[in-house]
Amino acid sequence: MNLEARKIEFVQEFLKLQSEEAVSRLENILKKEKSTLDNLGLESMTEGELNKRVDQSEADFENNRFKSSSELLAKYE
Known part of the structure; x- marks a missing residue:
């Protein structure tokens, strides 16, 4: 499965979430990951x-x- 397909599958599963706590945890993970990549100066x-x-x-x-x-x-x- 390529990256684009994995991202689409992830978003589809994310949209099914009903738990605000789970959404918050995923938001925090995304923010940390973005911050880490920004600090390293990496570009895809x-x-x-x-x-x-x-x-x-x-x-x-x-x-x-x-x-x-x-x-x-x-x-x-």
């Missing part, structure tokens, strides 16, 4: 941007432009 990527990054990563791997996990771990030990 379009599908095209994501595909471009995947293609670049695959090309880097094929051309041996990467570090192994053991190399990365050694750097921080």
